Amino acid sequence: MAMRVVRVALTGMGGIGSRVAVALLERRVRFSQRFGVDVRLVGACGSASGIVREGGLTVADLADRGTWEPGMVGTALLDRADPDVVIDAGPNDYETGGPGLDHLEWATLRGVHAIMVSKSALALQGERLLAAARDSGSRVHASGASSAALPAVDFLRTNLAGAVITRVEAALTGTSSFVLDEVVRSGSTLDAAIAEATARGIAEPDPAFDLDGRDTAAKLVVIAGMALGVWLPLDGIRRESVRSVTDEQVLAWREAGAKAALVGVLDRTAAGYEASVEVRAYGPGHPYAAARGSTKALMVTAEGFGEYTLVGGASTPEATVAAVLKDVEHLLAGL
Known part of the structure; x- marks a missing residue:
């Protein structure tokens, strides 16, 4: 029987997002052994460009941003990647909610699970977004947006x-x-x-x-x-x-x-x-x-x-990445 594929899209490829992307690739074997699923990072984007690969991204894909498609960002990337899980590690904006608001809204309206590292969307619109998640069946985790390594x-x-x-x-x-x-x-x-x-x-x-x-x-x-x-x-x-x-x-x-x-x-x-x-x-x-x-x-x-x-x-980038990976494991355990 073919292993179930869990498609992941990552928005925000700064210091934290880039580390999360590599960590996801490094944990694929663990995820498959522990949860019986093939966790595939199928899309990633920064603020200006992005990349989608149906078979899953590689470390080389992540490193060679010259091959990324200009403008393939935000919800455009999510539409093309068609993920089961969205991880948002983009910037915060406490006036508008930032790009994370659009990404979390996209996920919760479609029953797509979300892991938030950025926190402004939840801090400003959390009640509405979590209500939408309940209605659609999406699950939202936010260790990286709340206290990272402190659970x-x-x-x-x-x-x-x-x-x-x-x-x-x-x-x-x-x-x-x-x-x-x-x-x-x-x-x-x-x-x-x-x-x-x-x-x-x-x-x-x-x-x-x-x-x-x-x-x-x-x-x-x-x-x-x-x-x-x-x-x-x-x-x-x-x-x-x-x-x-x-x-x-x-x-x-x-x-x-x-x-x-x-x-x-x-x-x-x-x-x-x-x-x-x-x-x-x-x-x-x-x-x-x-x-x-x-x-x-x-x-x-x-x-x-x-x-x-x-x-x-800890209060380090590595601690935030560890918190995101913990959220991924919690999500996979409930699938």
């Missing part, structure tokens, strides 16, 4: 299935965690800590989106929506900034041996959930206090279950 959505949705979640605190942005750790524990200046984060590849060239809490807010919206079914308005989330931390706060935290972090907070109220992004300090006795650098954390309180603290998850 926040999986933990809340699977390990605490059916629980009433009363509080979530989550350090979701490696840049902010690293910078605060350097300033508080190492005595670095803010500018020096940002420069070091950029040099290590933790921070973007312009880290303002991370430092001012906007990245954390977007991830919090995705986590709350995907895991709890609660879609919060992104522009309604109150935000604090790492850059607002005072010298007096830094000194007090250092003397107390505390771990400072920018965290997304969800509090259950009589009316639903309230969300905020805040700078918090955790004393030496807290499980998160021992974490260093860009390490992420998820702290959850659930009725009947009690309190949990999940610490870990």
Whole structure:
């Protein structure tokens, strides 16, 4: 009997997307052995050109972009590739939703499964898009768009299935965690800590989106929506900034041996959930206090279950790729 083919199209071939494409090719044997399917990357595109190969792309196809077709991008590529799974690793746009909005909309209207690395589409239009996915039978995964290597959505949705979640605190942005750790524990200046984060590849060239809490807010919206079914308005989330931390706060935290972090907070109220992004300090006795650098954390309180603290998850391109591959495996397990 012929092995079932699972056709994959990848939109967005920047640093993350290119790595994901190669990783998919490298895992084909594992996928076939574990799930009994032939996972075939049949299409990929950047912002200006793309390529479709019915028999599946090779590493050489990915490397030789001179052979790619100009204009074969976005939904044009998806129409031609006719995938079973769309992986979107394109840029974010918090005004329009970015190209990921078009790609996720294309998938959810057709019953095509989707794995999102970009998060602006879900952060702005997640409720509508997930409703369309339910209607069409498509499944949407978004580990790379929420907390990458920290399995926040999986933990809340699977390990605490059916629980009433009363509080979530989550350090979701490696840049902010690293910078605060350097300033508080190492005595670095803010500018020096940002420069070091950029040099290590933790921070973007312009880290303002991370430092001012906007990245954390977007991830919090995705986590709350995907895991709890609660879609919060992104522009309604109150935000604090790492850059607002005072010298007096830094000194007090250092003397107390505390771990400072920018965290997304969800509090259950009589009316639903309230969300905020805040700078918090955790004393030496807290499980998160021992974490260093860009390490992420998820702290959850659930009725009947009690309190949990999940610490870990790298803030690197490789960690994001690993999270995407995990989502692929979850999808394949359910086919």
